[in-house]
Amino acid sequence: MTTLVDPEIDGYHAAVRAALADLPDAARAELLEDLADHLREVRAESEGRSLTDVLGAPGDYAAELRAAAGYPAGAARRGRAPLDPLARFRQRSLAIDEAVGQAFGVARATDALRALGPGWWVLRGWIVALVLVGAHRHAHWTGLVPRVDGRPSAWGWLLGLAGVAGSLAAGVWSRRRSAGTRVVIGLVSVAITVLGVFVTRNLFGADVVRYGGPALAPVAAAPSSAAATPSP
Amino acid sequence: MDPTQLLKGVLDVAVLAVLREEDGYGYDIVRRLRAVGLEQVGDASVYGTLRRLFQGGALTAYVVPSESGPHRKYYAINERGRAQLAAAGPAWAQFAGAMDKLLSGRTDAA
Numbered sequence: 609m610t611t612l613v614d615p616e617i618d619g620y621h622a623a624v625r626a627a628l629a630d631l632p633d634a635a636r637a638e639l640l641e642d643l644a645d646h647l648r649e650v651r652a653e654s655e656g657r658s659l660t661d662v663l664g665a666p667g668d669y670a671a672e673l674r675a676a677a678g679y680p681a682g683a684a685r686r687g688r689a690p691l692d693p694l695a696r697f698r699q700r701s702l703a704i705d706e707a708v709g710q711a712f713g714v715a716r717a718t719d720a721l722r723a724l725g726p727g728w729w730v731l732r733g734w735i736v737a738l739v740l741v742g743a744h745r746h747a748h749w750t751g752l753v754p755r756v757d758g759r760p761s762a763w764g765w766l767l768g769l770a771g772v773a774g775s776l777a778a779g780v781w782s783r784r785r786s787a788g789t790r791v792v793i794g795l796v797s798v799a800i801t802v803l804g805v806f807v808t809r810n811l812f813g814a815d816v817v818r819y820g821g822p823a824l825a826p827v828a829a830a831p832s833s834a835a836a837t838p839s840p
Numbered sequence: 841m842d843p844t845q846l847l848k849g850v851l852d853v854a855v856l857a858v859l860r861e862e863d864g865y866g867y868d869i870v871r872r873l874r875a876v877g878l879e880q881v882g883d884a885s886v887y888g889t890l891r892r893l894f895q896g897g898a899l900t901a902y903v904v905p906s907e908s909g910p911h912r913k914y915y916a917i918n919e920r921g922r923a924q925l926a927a928a929g930p931a932w933a934q935f936a937g938a939m940d941k942l943l944s945g946r947t948d949a950a
Contacts, residue, residue: 639888639891641913642865642913645867645910645912646883648909649867663883673884674888675888676884676887676888676891677889677895678888678895
């Protein structure tokens with residue numbers, strides 16, 4: 609599991625690097641050489657405490673490092689910090705992550721979210737299956753089980769289970785990918801969910817109307833108008 | 841008094857002494873210093889000190905591949921480091937002896 613990219617380690621590393629930004633490249637590279645390895649070891653032994661808890665703020669860590677190595681105190685400590693926006697964003701989101709997490713009794717909120725991941729993958733797969741049948745022009749929205757051609761059938765369950773299996777595979781796969789890939793997959797999932805809510809809600813509305821009237825034509829028309837609604 | 845302030849002046853000697861026993865990598869040296877009782881030693885101070893001693897020619901370094909993780913940079917004390925440590929020994933003994941006397945109020949009795 610230590611081979612996974614850890615956003616806390618990345619964030620801490622980036623902040624230390626930023627605090628050493630005024631040093632010549634070679635000196636900075638030398639000071640940062642063992643840092644990722646060190647942070648991983650500290651994290652492995654931290655028993656749920658955050659890196660900042662164990663090692664102090666990244667800026668202080670950097671100041672101690674450069675002082676012990678015999679480099680002059682950095683410009684970053686004196687005034688306007690030349691902290692690049694990405695490092696600042698990471699530092700800030702890490703602080704929020706820790707603050708929210710500690711309110712719930714865990715080191716970081718993303719730890720808790722990660723633990724909930726597999727449950728979300730199951731739900732996501734089922735929603736994808738529902739969206740697939742919902743997008744079908746002759747589909748009937750009659751419940752939480754995907755139905756093919758309006759009849760409850762093994763195909764509906766099969767479709768749902770296939771969706772779940774695919775989603776689980778995507779989830780497991782994405783955990784081994786970079787943070788960027790995970791963000792893209794997360795955004796796609798949210799988009800699918802939003803789409804699913806729109807499609808199913810509109811179909812549900814069409815269903816209610818259909819019970820009031822006998823016409824078949826409006827039923828066929830309903831999904832296409834539903835499809836038109838969400839787009840601005 | 842804050843022990844971290846006291847440590848700063850003698851960290852070079854402490855790190856050299858640890859490496860005289862056995863070669864080690866950064867975090868391993870931090871652990872060994874803590875194991876002998878220097879619990880306040882800061883991780884960053886040790887890493888920085890290793891860098892400075894290496895730059896100053898008191899240590900050599902080599903990389904050890906690891907099956908279960910990243911490759912590690914090990915440090916070893918060399919001749920210059922041993923000489924530095926040997927010179928520090930008597931200086932430290934004299935300093936520590938003087939401080940002992942001062943703090944226990946035995947300056948006149950001696």
